[in-house]
Amino acid sequence: MFDYPKLVVIEEQGLRDGLQNETKLVSTEKKLEIIDALVDAGVKRIQIASFVNPETIPQMADAERLCAGLKKHDDVVHSVLVLNPKGIQRAAGAGVPHVTASISASNTHSQRNAGMPLNEARRQLSEMIVIGKKSGLTIRGGIQCVFGCRYEGKIDSNTVMDMLKEQLDQGVDEIELADTTGMADPRAVQEICGSARSLAADKPVYLHLHDTEGKGLANALAALQVGITHFDSAFGGMGGCPFVLGASGNIATEDLVFMLEQMGIETGINASKIAAVSRSLEDFFKRRFSGKMHHLLNRNDIEIIR
Secondary structure (H helix, E strand, O other): OOOOOOEOEEEEOHHHHHOOOOOOOOOHHHHHHHHHHHHHOOOOEEEEEEEOOOOOOHHHOOHHHHHHOOOOOOOOEEEEEEOOHHHHHHHHHOOOOEEEEEEEOOHHHHHHHHOOOHHHHHHHHHHHHHHHHHOOOEEEEEEEOOOOEOOOEOOOHHHHHHHHHHHHHOOOOEEEEEEOOOOOOHHHHHHHHHHHHHHHOOOOEEEEEEOOOOOHHHHHHHHHHOOOOEEEEEHHHOOOOOOOOOOOOEOEHHHHHHHHHHOOOEOOOOHHHHHHHHHHHHHHHOOOOOOOHHHOOOOOOOOOOO
16 A cells, blocks of 8 residues: 555646647736636646747747736745746746746757757756846756657656756755656656655655656656655646647646545645636637546536546
């Protein structure tokens, strides 16, 4: 028997990862409405945007306006993703208290996603951390393509651990391991997450999972079994990196919450309310998302048997 946690923390990334691949632009006002709905559903951590080149990711062009329109809640953390020093300077200027400074473990993905080779990305991350600390920001370090790259294949776990130790030594407050390409499997998740937890000591380790190969929830379960209690997800299973071949969405927030509830693990999030957000966005984008539970929860004609 596994010693499962009593509580899991989930960061909702639908506003950032979920929308970044969408060509139909979502207005700032609608994004703020979505954030309000997420808070009403009990979400306490929301990644709302990324400070990146708007010509590359047009959906994120309103990041400053979005930050300016946020309602403040003492128990809700709003965060943004940054990929370079300019991004973290913009985030600090926008008054965001929490940033994820993330780089890729894959040299090819780093060049496509951030426009720089891995060695330069590592150098710039050090600079980002210095800027963030001087600005009083809480910094979550991040490593992308931890479990594999569609261009390079398997990523050496020693490289991942070296990058992780480097970020921890530089003083990040949290860490994120991202299965950017959805290539993770349960055994790899347990091996890498187990090592990461040991290195991180008392600092939270977040696992960012994509469901490209249909193993997302299996990987989440495997992570739970080695003590991971912090996860990223996106409503409806939206998301995907624009610079990854065959990219698909994150694990769906409502799917993850529903599974955890069935296991007796608390999240503080109302899965039915998240499902309502997902259905409304399906209507907006006029397409069906990959998640499962938003098609079932709150449907009068379907009875959910627990």
